Structure formats: C-alpha cells, structure tokens
Amino acid sequence: MKSVKIGLLGLGTVGTGVVRIVEGHQEDLANQVATSIEIAKILVKDRTKARNIAIDAAKLTEDPWEIVRDPNIDIIVEVMGGIGQSKEVILEALEQGKHVVTANKDLMALHGPEILTKAREKGCDVFYEASVAGGIPIIRTLIEGFSSDRIKKIMGIVNGTTNYILTKMSQEGAAYADVLKEAQELGYAEADPTSDVEGLDAARKMTILSSLGFRSKVDLEDVTAKGISAVTQEDIQYAKKLGYEVKLLGIAERQDDLISVSVQPTMVKQSHPIASVNGVFNAVYVHGEAVGETMFYGAGAGEMPTATSVVADVVAVVKNMKLGVNGRQAHVSYNVTKQKTDEQIASKYFMLLHVEDRAGVLAQIAQVFSSLDVSIESVMQPSAPNRSGAELIIITHSTSKAAMNRVIDEFEKLAAVQKIKSVYRVEG
Amino acid sequence: MKSVKIGLLGLGTVGTGVVRIVEGHQEDLANQVATSIEIAKILVKDRTKARNIAIDAAKLTEDPWEIVRDPNIDIIVEVMGGIGQSKEVILEALEQGKHVVTANKDLMALHGPEILTKAREKGCDVFYEASVAGGIPIIRTLIEGFSSDRIKKIMGIVNGTTNYILTKMSQEGAAYADVLKEAQELGYAEADPTSDVEGLDAARKMTILSSLGFRSKVDLEDVTAKGISAVTQEDIQYAKKLGYEVKLLGIAERQDDLISVSVQPTMVKQSHPIASVNGVFNAVYVHGEAVGETMFYGAGAGEMPTATSVVADVVAVVKNMKLGVNGRQAHVSYNVTKQKTDEQIASKYFMLLHVEDRAGVLAQIAQVFSSLDVSIESVMQPSAPNRSGAELIIITHSTSKAAMNRVIDEFEKLAAVQKIKSVYRVEG
Structure with a gap:
C-alpha cells in the first residue's frame, strides 16, 4: 500500500497539533498500520503568515477545493470549524470518495445525520471523536464499549471554559465577572464568550453524545440550554455548605422511548465523581442499565489532547482502508424516541x-x-x-x-x- | 447471514449476566449487527444444579469439547476462569476456526501472546475487554482511543476487593483483619483472599494493561507485587493528616525503551482524581504524552458490568464477521522494551x-x-x-x-x- 495522504483543512491550534503528532509519531503510526501517513496539503487563510511550526510552504494552499478535489488525497482532516464552508467542503470531499475526520462539533450537531448519510452512500468513513470532550475517547466508548448495554443517563462537563470559571468561583470565592475576565486574558474564554457561558457549546456536544448514547436522532433544538452567567457567589457558597458543587452539566436521560436532554447549572453532590472535575478538565458520566456508573475524564480541549483524538480517528480510517471496510461502521440510530414533556422530566x-x-x-x-x-x-x-x-x-x-x-x-x-x-x- | 451461535463456557456470575444481556437485549443487538445472536450451548459443571435463571436444559453440557468442536458454533465465550483447561479449550476453539471472547485475566496475563498468535494464524478474533476492570472499556481505549499517542504512565485501581477494604479502613477507622472478614461475609473477598490482598490479581491486570499501553511484551514475572496485608490504620491516619489516601495502585511507567510495572500500596495525594475512587469501584488513570491526564472509572466486577464488556466484545466479533475482517485487528506489540532497574525507578x-x-x-x-x-x-x-x-x-x-x-x-x-x-x- 502506498503512503496514505492527508489533506488538512485548518492550521490553527488543533491543526498544528495534528501536524506535530503525525510527524513526531511517524514510526509509531507506521508500526500500527504498516503504512506511512503523510500530510500532503494544508488549507490556511494566509499562506504568508509566520507560524510556530516548520511547514513546507509548497504544501500550503488558500483554496479548499484544491485539496478536496486532489485525487491523491485519501483523507480530509477538517479542523477549521464553523458550519458554512466546512459543510460544503466536507460534502464535496465525500462526493470525491475521500474519508473525513473532523473535530467540528457545530457541524456534527447540526448536520451530522446528513453528513453520515452521504458518507454511507459513498462508502466513506466520517469520524469525529475530537468534536466532544477533546482528548477523551467518549464517542468510541459509546459506540463500541457500550454496544451491549442500554444507556439510561449521560451527564457531561463538556465545556472547559465554564468549568474553569465555576471552579475558580468555588475555590477562590471570586465573582463571575472577574473570573470571566481572567479566563479571557488567559485564552480560556473567547472575546465573545456567549456560546460557552450560555451553554450553547455544551448543548451541541450533548446533541452528539445523546444521539450516540441513545442510538436515536436527537436534534439541537430539542436540547434546552441555560448558562452560568446568572450563577452567583452566594449560590456557590450555599451549595458548598449543603455538600454540593455548582457545575454546568449536560444531562441526557432516557426511559424507554422517552428522552430529555438539557444543559443547566446544576448542584451536584460532592460525593458524586463528577463533582470533583475541576478547571478546564472535561468528564462524561455514563449510567448504563447493565454496566452501572462509569465516568471518563480528561482534557476537553487544547492543541495536543484534541489532536490525539483526531489522529486516532485517522488511524481508524487507515485500518479500515487496509481492511477494505470503510463506510460500514457508521453509527446506527434505530431507536425512535420522543422528547419528554416538562411533566415527565x-x-x-x-x-x-x-x-x-x-x-x-x-x-x-x-x-x-x-x-x-x-x-x-x-x-x-x-x-x-x-x-x-x-x-x-x-x-x-x-x-x-x-x-x-x-x-x-x-x-x-x-x-x-x-x-x-x-x-x-x-x-x- | 444466519444467526450467530455462541458457545458459553461457564454459567457462574458472569456467565449468567451474559445470558441475561444476550436474551434481554435481543432487539438492540440485532439492530446493531442486523443478525440475531443466540446462545446455543452452555458448559456447566453440573447439569442438574438448580439455577436462578431459566435455561433450556438441552443447551447444557458438561463436556467442553462438545462445544468447541460443534461446527455450528461461531464464537466461544469463556467465563469459567482458571488457566488449565481454559487454555486448552481456547486453543482448540481457535484451531477449529472459532472466535473467542474471554474474561480470563489470568489466562491473558500468562498466555496472552501465545493465544493471540494462534488467533492471527487462524484468522480468528480474540477479545478480552472484561479481563481488566470489568465494565470499563479500558482495553479498546488503549488500543484505539490512544492509538496516536505515546503512553507514559498508567495507574490503576484494578482490584475491587482491596479497594473496598482500604476504603472501609479509611472511612470507618476499622482494622484490616475486621474489614477483610466483613468483605468475605459480603462476598467481596474470597475465602482464600491471597490473590487479591497480596496484589497478585492486580499484577496480572497490570501485565495486560501495560502490554497494550506500551505496545510491548510485558511478562507477569516482570511485575513486582506487594499487597495490603501490612497496611495499618496508623498508616492510613497519618496519610490522611498529610493529605493522602492509601490505595493499592498498579503503576506502569515508560521512558523511551525503559519500562517498570509494579503493584503496591501507595499514598496518593487527595487532589489526584484516582484518590477519590472508593469502594469496589475500579479506575484506570492514563497519562499520554499528547493527551495528558485521563481517567476511566466504573465497576470493576459483578455480574452485569462484566457481562456488558463480554457482550460488547461479541458485538465486535459479529461486526468483523459481517465485514469479513476477523483476526486482523489483534494488538501489535512492536516496541522492544527493557525493564528499569531499581536505580532507574x-x-x-x-x-x-x-x-x-x-x-x-x-x-x-x-x-x-x-x-x-x-x-x-x-x-x-x-x-x-x-x-x-x-x-x-x-x-x-x-x-x-x-x-x-x-x-x-x-x-x-x-x-x-x-x-x-x-x-x-x-x-x-
């Protein structure tokens, strides 16, 4: 088998990490798939920009179509984010018979079913482990690890920014506005923090996790989201006195064919394993009918943790290529579920x-x-x-x-x- | 595809759970693999024994060879334990071209390489998720989730009996001997608790985890093991005063081509996520070069959690059968490593x-x-x-x-x- 060629869309934080891992772990990767993996082309916004990683300038392009229509490219790795051009480009890549690995939670939460359907039609893989909880392999865990079980409840701390803010408020007694400002200075929160602090980012991730966990189609509009901007120091102090921590929890529950998915600041008993997940860390707690309580903990974002998940997906695609079984392991959503009413939650x-x-x-x-x-x-x-x-x-x-x-x-x-x-x- | 037929070896705690899941989740399983899964024959020690699960007596046999040599059986699920007959029977099953799912840590720790080699030769799958940490899908996580990373350290609470004893000693101030006696009465500890309390069971599991995590061959005799029988209440109280908990930790470390694997009672800082893993729960902490700190938590034993992992492995075998790719995804151990000397640990x-x-x-x-x-x-x-x-x-x-x-x-x-x-x- 000739070397596998990757077209990388995006060279921001995660894209840089992907380059570092693919180049730094050449030998390890080749040992696992008996094929070398090469980043052949990279989409950037500005070819002339100075970068903190050595890249052959000939690989850089500002034209996504040059990459997705390049017949030599086998796998598209999409780490540019957003849902406009990303969607168009990924659908075209699939049309061209290329496999796709993406870290794009917005895209998968909003257009996952459409993309996965197209992938199945074209016999292509679409993997998206990095779209939820960065370095934690929670998507493969839900698909494969718990394939035999019925998942009743998923609770996730899936947004590092808000967990950082709540942890600081809890541990240092600081006010919400002050911690948010500090988080922005440290780069943990964006200049416009709305998507994080109002729970929208977490809602998108819970859409993905609940779809997989319940093997059902969950739409983003079915997920109610409330953020942390109204959480006060007083609330946190009273919570602690009563033995609770305030966490922004995504909560997905299933009872037979009824489900509910929500994101809200929640008081969690300190003895619960998810209560002690602090700082920018993420965790996903999964309660299965047979397996009982489990929890998966790790970095939810960052260059290298997220890149680890992206490249693990690339390895999975390459294994499937070698076995000739791409496009067959897509997630099945066979359960027909209804949203619980407020009377049922x-x-x-x-x-x-x-x-x-x-x-x-x-x-x-x-x-x-x-x-x-x-x-x-x-x-x-x-x-x-x-x-x-x-x-x-x-x-x-x-x-x-x-x-x-x-x-x-x-x-x-x-x-x-x-x-x-x-x-x-x-x-x- | 005709229905997939399982030969179940053993109808103890885990075997009963396997029957419950395969029968209770028929529809869910069929939805995932588009094939029905059926338990065709079951090996028991005594066909006439009364059981707390309804089983068609015609399926029961006391002769393992009747099962492994039955041409209608596709997958052998081995949950009888031990290493004498189990090994013989599994090797014969592979010889007959049957896939194997086992929960047998002793067998995999001692004879894993031989069994996996035979499986590759015969084009058969051997999966053993349930052999370590019961319901936690840690084996697929190490093989697939972290395929792109270099794992530097694995720390595991992989023996529920000793964690139950240490938790009780820590939380209730009870003496080792008293808690052990209570654990025996509750069925959490065996009449002869040596394998658990002296760290031998944990050592076997760490052999498996470190082999997978470091993608290297680790032998059981390379793992030093010390148990908890000498842990005193005084030690635990001093540890707590200093901000530590005493845990029986398996610790596997890798630095380039040097590794060390050990099991010993360890003082763990209370702020470390593994310090708050209590009772019979298990957890595996994995530190990867790129992904950083992660931890996987859940039930380490018990009928249903362990059966969940066994049946998830059965689902994986059936998917491979349908794709025609059995026997190709076996773990690769390409790193040649040396044991660290005591000067290097x-x-x-x-x-x-x-x-x-x-x-x-x-x-x-x-x-x-x-x-x-x-x-x-x-x-x-x-x-x-x-x-x-x-x-x-x-x-x-x-x-x-x-x-x-x-x-x-x-x-x-x-x-x-x-x-x-x-x-x-x-x-x-």
Missing part, C-alpha cells in the same frame, strides 16, 4: 428565596409546595433574618419540571416572597 | 520510623539520607515522644527505589532507629 431542586420575615410565611410557602404536589426534603434559614427580610433555602424531593415551574409562578404572585433568588436542578 | 516515598527519643537522632537520620543522596521534602514528628521513643514521618523528594532500599538497609543497622514501621511509594 423529574429531578430534585434547590431554591433560594428572599421572603418577608414574619410569622406564617413558612406555612404559606409550604402550602404552595404541598398544593402543587411538590414534596420538600429540607428547608433551611441560612442566616439570621434582618430588617429587609429572611432567606430560605428549600430542597425538594424529585419532582417534575412542570410542577416546579408552577411553584415558581405561584411564588411570583405571593406577596410574602420578595424574590426568587435562584433555582437549581440537583443531582448526585 | 523513581518516586517519592513516605517513611514512618520509630526512633529513640534523644538529642542527635534526627541529625543521624538526616545524615543517612544525605549520604545516600536521598533528598528530604519534609520531616514530621506526628505525636509527642514518650518513654518508649518517638515517631518520625519522613517524606522524600523523588528518588530511586535502589537508593531508598539503601536507606532502609542503613536504618536497620542504626541503633537510633528502633523500627521501620512503614514505607510507601507516594504519587500525585
């Missing part, structure tokens, strides 16, 4: 209320919960009441999201409740 | 000494360390000295195992040291 809740400090208020509040069939696990008054009123923390037993919304509606009408300061889902 | 150490309580003793002790080039990170006197002497805790900087052994030899000759109460490797 159940969890415990934490609620922090600012209330009037007078006799009878607690009874009124308890009456609201009871009349709406929400059972209370505990009520605490975390600090002494003062002139402006009192604070109450309520933790519920498991209840439906709809019932909790009805409680919130009632409290908004109740004079004794001055403010609903925060409401969190509780896990663990 | 480096780590930090914890040492607890009982010494004479008189002026000059500390200076004498410090002199021994210094003369043998072992640098001290900290010295503590954990409790007030009394008539019988004083206790000293010393934590070293990273030093060689050989140097540490020389320190121990010197202390054994030094009158001021009444007793070397314990020595632990320190990680994290």
Whole structure:
C-alpha cells in the first residue's frame, strides 16, 4: 500500500497539533498500520503568515477545493470549524470518495445525520471523536464499549471554559465577572464568550453524545440550554455548605422511548465523581442499565489532547482502508424516541428565596409546595433574618419540571416572597 | 447471514449476566449487527444444579469439547476462569476456526501472546475487554482511543476487593483483619483472599494493561507485587493528616525503551482524581504524552458490568464477521522494551520510623539520607515522644527505589532507629 495522504483543512491550534503528532509519531503510526501517513496539503487563510511550526510552504494552499478535489488525497482532516464552508467542503470531499475526520462539533450537531448519510452512500468513513470532550475517547466508548448495554443517563462537563470559571468561583470565592475576565486574558474564554457561558457549546456536544448514547436522532433544538452567567457567589457558597458543587452539566436521560436532554447549572453532590472535575478538565458520566456508573475524564480541549483524538480517528480510517471496510461502521440510530414533556422530566431542586420575615410565611410557602404536589426534603434559614427580610433555602424531593415551574409562578404572585433568588436542578 | 451461535463456557456470575444481556437485549443487538445472536450451548459443571435463571436444559453440557468442536458454533465465550483447561479449550476453539471472547485475566496475563498468535494464524478474533476492570472499556481505549499517542504512565485501581477494604479502613477507622472478614461475609473477598490482598490479581491486570499501553511484551514475572496485608490504620491516619489516601495502585511507567510495572500500596495525594475512587469501584488513570491526564472509572466486577464488556466484545466479533475482517485487528506489540532497574525507578516515598527519643537522632537520620543522596521534602514528628521513643514521618523528594532500599538497609543497622514501621511509594 502506498503512503496514505492527508489533506488538512485548518492550521490553527488543533491543526498544528495534528501536524506535530503525525510527524513526531511517524514510526509509531507506521508500526500500527504498516503504512506511512503523510500530510500532503494544508488549507490556511494566509499562506504568508509566520507560524510556530516548520511547514513546507509548497504544501500550503488558500483554496479548499484544491485539496478536496486532489485525487491523491485519501483523507480530509477538517479542523477549521464553523458550519458554512466546512459543510460544503466536507460534502464535496465525500462526493470525491475521500474519508473525513473532523473535530467540528457545530457541524456534527447540526448536520451530522446528513453528513453520515452521504458518507454511507459513498462508502466513506466520517469520524469525529475530537468534536466532544477533546482528548477523551467518549464517542468510541459509546459506540463500541457500550454496544451491549442500554444507556439510561449521560451527564457531561463538556465545556472547559465554564468549568474553569465555576471552579475558580468555588475555590477562590471570586465573582463571575472577574473570573470571566481572567479566563479571557488567559485564552480560556473567547472575546465573545456567549456560546460557552450560555451553554450553547455544551448543548451541541450533548446533541452528539445523546444521539450516540441513545442510538436515536436527537436534534439541537430539542436540547434546552441555560448558562452560568446568572450563577452567583452566594449560590456557590450555599451549595458548598449543603455538600454540593455548582457545575454546568449536560444531562441526557432516557426511559424507554422517552428522552430529555438539557444543559443547566446544576448542584451536584460532592460525593458524586463528577463533582470533583475541576478547571478546564472535561468528564462524561455514563449510567448504563447493565454496566452501572462509569465516568471518563480528561482534557476537553487544547492543541495536543484534541489532536490525539483526531489522529486516532485517522488511524481508524487507515485500518479500515487496509481492511477494505470503510463506510460500514457508521453509527446506527434505530431507536425512535420522543422528547419528554416538562411533566415527565423529574429531578430534585434547590431554591433560594428572599421572603418577608414574619410569622406564617413558612406555612404559606409550604402550602404552595404541598398544593402543587411538590414534596420538600429540607428547608433551611441560612442566616439570621434582618430588617429587609429572611432567606430560605428549600430542597425538594424529585419532582417534575412542570410542577416546579408552577411553584415558581405561584411564588411570583405571593406577596410574602420578595424574590426568587435562584433555582437549581440537583443531582448526585 | 444466519444467526450467530455462541458457545458459553461457564454459567457462574458472569456467565449468567451474559445470558441475561444476550436474551434481554435481543432487539438492540440485532439492530446493531442486523443478525440475531443466540446462545446455543452452555458448559456447566453440573447439569442438574438448580439455577436462578431459566435455561433450556438441552443447551447444557458438561463436556467442553462438545462445544468447541460443534461446527455450528461461531464464537466461544469463556467465563469459567482458571488457566488449565481454559487454555486448552481456547486453543482448540481457535484451531477449529472459532472466535473467542474471554474474561480470563489470568489466562491473558500468562498466555496472552501465545493465544493471540494462534488467533492471527487462524484468522480468528480474540477479545478480552472484561479481563481488566470489568465494565470499563479500558482495553479498546488503549488500543484505539490512544492509538496516536505515546503512553507514559498508567495507574490503576484494578482490584475491587482491596479497594473496598482500604476504603472501609479509611472511612470507618476499622482494622484490616475486621474489614477483610466483613468483605468475605459480603462476598467481596474470597475465602482464600491471597490473590487479591497480596496484589497478585492486580499484577496480572497490570501485565495486560501495560502490554497494550506500551505496545510491548510485558511478562507477569516482570511485575513486582506487594499487597495490603501490612497496611495499618496508623498508616492510613497519618496519610490522611498529610493529605493522602492509601490505595493499592498498579503503576506502569515508560521512558523511551525503559519500562517498570509494579503493584503496591501507595499514598496518593487527595487532589489526584484516582484518590477519590472508593469502594469496589475500579479506575484506570492514563497519562499520554499528547493527551495528558485521563481517567476511566466504573465497576470493576459483578455480574452485569462484566457481562456488558463480554457482550460488547461479541458485538465486535459479529461486526468483523459481517465485514469479513476477523483476526486482523489483534494488538501489535512492536516496541522492544527493557525493564528499569531499581536505580532507574523513581518516586517519592513516605517513611514512618520509630526512633529513640534523644538529642542527635534526627541529625543521624538526616545524615543517612544525605549520604545516600536521598533528598528530604519534609520531616514530621506526628505525636509527642514518650518513654518508649518517638515517631518520625519522613517524606522524600523523588528518588530511586535502589537508593531508598539503601536507606532502609542503613536504618536497620542504626541503633537510633528502633523500627521501620512503614514505607510507601507516594504519587500525585
């Protein structure tokens, strides 16, 4: 077999890592696939730009079509991101019979089914391990490792930026805005952090994980997303006092043919393994009917961790090429599932209320919960009441999201409740 | 394709789980491989024994050869354990062209290379995901997920019995012997617990993990093993005071062509992710050159978790059968490595000494360390000295195992040291 030729689309952080691994691990890779792997062409925005890696200038091009239509290229590695040109280019690459490895979560979350269908038609592989949780091989784990099991729940810390911010807030008592600014200076958060802090990035990743885990088609619009911009230091401190950490969790649950997928700041019991995943690290907790509780932990981003997953996918494509079995192992989504309604989504809740400090208020509040069939696990008054009123923390037993919304509606009408300061889902 | 027929060798805990999954998940499995999977024959020790699962008695046999020589059987699933008959039967199954899925760590640690070679010759698959860490898909992760990376270090809590005992000792302050007795009553420890508590079971699993992780041939006799039977409550309490937990860790390290693999009770910093793996849970921490720190957590044993891995391997075999590519994905061990000598194995150490309580003793002790080039990170006197002497805790900087052994030899000759109460490797 002649050497396998890669067309690399993008030479940013991850693209540079891919070059480093393919070149630095030549011998290791050749030992595994008995074929040399070569990066033949690289798409860049500006050929003349200075780079911190030595690259043969003759390999660089600013024209993606030159790469995807080059008959010598076997595999397209797409690490440029975005969903406009990437999609067009990948579909054309498949049309040309080239295999595709991509790290593009936006593309796979929005257009995964279309791309995978095209790949099957053309007998091509499309692998995308790096699109979720960087260096953690969670996609192959869901497809192969748990092929025999029925996955009931996936909980993921799949966005490093927000986990970094929440960890700093928890460990150093800093305010959200200050930590966000620091994260931006360190390059952990983007200048426009919306996609990360509002949970949209996590929602895209949960779309991919839940599709694979439940072997079903999950659409991005089915995933509800709430971010961390409203998380206060007060919430985090109260959580810690009660034995919880606040984490931005993607939560996907399945019960027979009903599923729900959401992203929200969640209070997680400190004894739960995902509660101690700190900083920019990612983790995916998977609860299978037979296997029970498992968790997979590692770097969720960064040049080398993400490149590791990209190149592992390249190795898988090359193995399939040698075996002549490309395009046959695509993910099957045979389960027909329906979204749970808010009446069917159940969890415990934490609620922090600012209330009037007078006799009878607690009874009124308890009456609201009871009349709406929400059972209370505990009520605490975390600090002494003062002139402006009192604070109450309520933790519920498991209840439906709809019932909790009805409680919130009632409290908004109740004079004794001055403010609903925060409401969190509780896990663990 | 006609239905795939399995010959199940063994109907103990794991075998029963395999039957439950294959029968209970018929539809899910058929959706993935577009073929039905059927357990055609089952080897048992006693056909007449009452069982807690409904089995067609006509499928049961007490003769393994009837199964491995049955031309209708495609895949042998070996969950009977042991290394005598299992090896003979598996080699014969391969000779007959049958694929093999096994959960047998002893067999794979001792005879893995011979079995895998035979499988390649015969074009058969041999998969053994369930042999290490039960439900955690760590073997496919090492082979496929990290195919592009160079793994530098693997640390594993791969024996649930000892982790249960150490967790109980740490959390409840109970003595080793009492917890062992309780574990035996609960069925977490065997009547003869030697293989677990002396680290032999963990050593076998580390042989498998390090062979795969380093893509090299590691022999069981190269793995040094020390168990937990000498771990005292005192050690655990001192460890906790200093911010450590005592864990039975398998540690495999690679530096270029030098490797070392060992199992020993280790003090792990509480902030390290593996330190909080408690009870019968297993975890494997993998540090790759490119991917950095990762960890994989889950149930290490038990009927359903282990059966999940076995049946995932069956699914992989069936996929390969349909693709016509069996026997080609066997693990490659192309790295030629040498064992590190004790001079080359480096780590930090914890040492607890009982010494004479008189002026000059500390200076004498410090002199021994210094003369043998072992640098001290900290010295503590954990409790007030009394008539019988004083206790000293010393934590070293990273030093060689050989140097540490020389320190121990010197202390054994030094009158001021009444007793070397314990020595632990320190990680994290």
